[in-house]
Amino acid sequence: MIRKSPTKKRTSKSSKNTNICNPETPITAHGLRDGSFGSLVRNKLSNPLISPHTTPRYAHDWDLEKDRSPSMDSTIYTPLSATTSISNSDDSESSSLRGESPGLHQRGSRTSSSRYNGSISVSVRIKPSYAGCSSWQLSDDKKTLKHGDAGEFSFDNVFDTQDDNHEIYETIGRPIVDKLFEGFNATIFAYGMTGSGKTFTMSGVDSNPGLIALSVEEIFARISCESGVDKEYEVKVSYLQIYNEKVYDLLELSHGPQTSHEGSPRVEVQLREDSNHGITVVGLNELKVSSSEEMLRVISAGDVHRRTGETDFNSKSSRSHAVVSIVVECSQRGNGYKKTSTLSLCDLAGSEKAAGQQDRRKEGAFINKSLLALGNVISKLGTNAESGKTSSTTHVPYRNSKLTRFLQPTLNGESIVTTICTIDSRPDALAETINTLRFALRAKNVAITAKKNETFSHANDKALIQKLNRQIEEQNQLIARLQSGQRATELEETAESGRPKVAGRTETVVSPSLAKSIELLHRRPEFYQHFMDNEYTELRDQELLEIADFLPAAVGSVFKQKMRALEARLNGQVQYIQQLELRSVRLETKLQRLHQTSMSFQDRTGDEDVIRRQEQELLLLRKSVARKDKMLEALRSAKRLRDSALRPECMAMQDN
Numbered sequence: 001m002i003r004k005s006p007t008k009k010r011t012s013k014s015s016k017n018t019n020i021c022n023p024e025t026p027i028t029a030h031g032l033r034d035g036s037f038g039s040l041v042r043n044k045l046s047n048p049l050i051s052p053h054t055t056p057r058y059a060h061d062w063d064l065e066k067d068r069s070p071s072m073d074s075t076i077y078t079p080l081s082a083t084t085s086i087s088n089s090d091d092s093e094s095s096s097l098r099g100e101s102p103g104l105h106q107r108g109s110r111t112s113s114s115r116y117n118g119s120i121s122v123s124v125r126i127k128p129s130y131a132g133c134s135s136w137q138l139s140d141d142k143k144t145l146k147h148g149d150a151g152e153f154s155f156d157n158v159f160d161t162q163d164d165n166h167e168i169y170e171t172i173g174r175p176i177v178d179k180l181f182e183g184f185n186a187t188i189f190a191y192g193m194t195g196s197g198k199t200f201t202m203s204g205v206d207s208n209p210g211l212i213a214l215s216v217e218e219i220f221a222r223i224s225c226e227s228g229v230d231k232e233y234e235v236k237v238s239y240l241q242i243y244n245e246k247v248y249d250l251l252e253l254s255h256g257p258q259t260s261h262e263g264s265p266r267v268e269v270q271l272r273e274d275s276n277h278g279i280t281v282v283g284l285n286e287l288k289v290s291s292s293e294e295m296l297r298v299i300s301a302g303d304v305h306r307r308t309g310e311t312d313f314n315s316k317s318s319r320s321h322a323v324v325s326i327v328v329e330c331s332q333r334g335n336g337y338k339k340t341s342t343l344s345l346c347d348l349a350g351s352e353k354a355a356g357q358q359d360r361r362k363e364g365a366f367i368n369k370s371l372l373a374l375g376n377v378i379s380k381l382g383t384n385a386e387s388g389k390t391s392s393t394t395h396v397p398y399r400n401s402k403l404t405r406f407l408q409p410t411l412n413g414e415s416i417v418t419t420i421c422t423i424d425s426r427p428d429a430l431a432e433t434i435n436t437l438r439f440a441l442r443a444k445n446v447a448i449t450a451k452k453n454e455t456f457s458h459a460n461d462k463a464l465i466q467k468l469n470r471q472i473e474e475q476n477q478l479i480a481r482l483q484s485g486q487r488a489t490e491l492e493e494t495a496e497s498g499r500p501k502v503a504g505r506t507e508t509v510v511s512p513s514l515a516k517s518i519e520l521l522h523r524r525p526e527f528y529q530h531f532m533d534n535e536y537t538e539l540r541d542q543e544l545l546e547i548a549d550f551l552p553a554a555v556g557s558v559f560k561q562k563m564r565a566l567e568a569r570l571n572g573q574v575q576y577i578q579q580l581e582l583r584s585v586r587l588e589t590k591l592q593r594l595h596q597t598s599m600s601f602q603d604r605t606g607d608e609d610v611i612r613r614q615e616q617e618l619l620l621l622r623k624s625v626a627r628k629d630k631m632l633e634a635l636r637s638a639k640r641l642r643d644s645a646l647r648p649e650c651m652a653m654q655d656n
């Protein structure tokens with residue numbers, strides 16, 4: 001049975017959100033103050049913060065490098081306007097009216113069953129915060145975030161502080177797992193500043209499992225429901241981290257989790273690109289797993305080795321980008337159908353300000369550099385989609401970081417992508433929050449054209465064809481054996497009927513008409529017998545009938561009987577001879593044709609043999625016809641003798 005996670009209906013909340021500074025605000029199960037963000041602030045359509053020509057008021061690490069910062073780069077920044085928000089929300093609304101999942105951003109009109117056309121689906125999750133008042137406000141439909149200074153931002157979904165991981169899974173995780181089972185590659189990635197809740201969303205905690213655990217449970221629940229006699233599933237998992245621009249396998253088995261100390265990067269693996277397979281990770285362990293428990297054990301063993309450290313915003317910050325890849329392979333027995341799709345669950349490292357510690361600073365520089373590269377790629381892909389260009393015709397800077405190189409196939413349209421951008425509502429994180437929201441807006445523009453990974457293997461067809469061919473071959477041999485047996489019998493019979501016996505001859509090359517003639521000759525005795533036995537046919541000769549009438553009754557009837565038999569035999573002989581003559585003519589014509597053919601194929605001794613045999617057959621037939629002629633002549637003379645014996649003078653003499 002498919003496990004149904006408890007579905008909490010996404011309810012609209014009032015736009016008049018509770019100020020989290022309010023001591024009346026209830027505390028959630030996680031010990032956090034519940035409720036949405038701060039006081040309603042006037043909506044400003046023209047916003048100084050988001051103008052490409054204006055310097056942001058908030059200090060940000062990236063702001064120091066304005067030229068490189070995604071937020072400040074005027075070539076990649078898309079100014080936000082009321083129109084953008086409205087058109088985006090209209091888009092989402094129309095997709096929900098079409099019955100599409102709110103978790104995916106699919107363009108229904110261009111979508112066929114084996115293709116998915118859409119764009120990256122983008123959701124934002126707000127982390128509850130104690131630190132100061134927030135001025136963020138969420139719209140009733142939970143799609144638009146407003147900030148007094150930053151303006152208005154619309155997305156496919158905005159999850160507020162009350163939404164737990166189950167709620168998020170139901171809205172964005174389950175539709176992605178649906179697509180996975182249809183055969184599409186699918187990706188969920190979490191993006192946001194350090195401490196904003198990416199790992200909390202992806203991995204969760206014991207009391208509130210994250211998208212990884214919930215997806216894994218769903219995958220195995222479906223497999224147990226769908227597996228059967230005709231369908232079989234295989235599931236594999238791999239887990240890697242990108243730390244300081246190096247890729248490490250988190251499932252390397254050479255050291256058990258107990259022996260390796262927490263946070264140490266495992267075995268380094270390499271990204272490789274080739275024309276056949278695209279980007280691959282050489283040497284990455286892919287473990288076959290057969291249950292959700294087993295897979296979650298494997299993943300948590302990998303978690304232990306993920307690089308973590310302390311940042312200003314997170315005491316246990318993930319210092320690497322981590323990707324869990326789950327490969328689901330479904331094969332149908334009998335027809336060679338196979339579907340292989342991959343679910344990639346990425347928990348990116350968080351962007352941050354420059355840290356005090358040297359190690360943290362180095363890590364932070366790598367993290368920021370790779371996130372900047374990701375932002376640039378997303379921006380370029382978004383611009384391409386808007387202008388109708390493809391990444392094959394324009395340069396997309398995938399090579400600027402290991403993260404973008406690794407995500408290249410995903411972002412290049414081989415996967416359906418959902419991103420969850422986490423933000424921290426505290427005021428001192430506003431600059432980072434705005435950067436995250438800008439990234440999220442750009443991601444919304446990235447077009448996806450994914451196709452199902454389905455194949456039909458012809459291995460089974462080949463086996464079937466081979467089997468059928470073997471059967472045909474066996475049957476051919478059987479027919480040849482039966483034919484040669486029949487020929488041998490015929491030849492035996494021919495020999496018995498006075499023709500020379502040909503010992504051990506198994507040739508079967510006899511023309512059908514010749515075979516028929518031979519058969520007729522073989523049946524000759526029965527043929528004669530038939531006419532000889534036919535004594536009850538009517539006597540047709542009028543003269544004989546009249547003579548019989550003159551004879552005494554007893555003699556007359558014997559006479560009639562004898563005459564009838566003689567007449568019948570005579571007629572039979574005549575008919576038979578006519579048939580033989582006809583066949584003889586036909587055979588002669590055929591023989592002539594064969595002679596002509598043999599002239600042109602003299603080296604083919606097989607044909608000469610056939611001609612020789614047919615000539616022999618013809619000779620026999622001619623002899624037979626001659627015998628028949630003699631027999632006919634004898635019968636005619638017998639008739640003449642009888643006729644003369646029946647003349648009146650002879651009769652009178654007899655009477656005397």
Ligand SMILES: Nc1ncnc2c1ncn2[C@@H]1O[C@H](COP(=O)(O)OP(=O)(O)OP(=O)(O)O)[C@@H](O)[C@H]1O
Nearest residue numbers: 030127194195196197198199200314317318349350
């Ligand atoms: N929505 C939430 N509800 C309750 N607690 C949360 C939420 N989001 C995050 N937290 C808590 O905030 C802390 C930091 O979260 P988390 O580690 O998930 O952040 P992160 O974005 O992964 O940070 P980093 O990039 O530094 O790894 C954790 O203690 C986590 O439990």
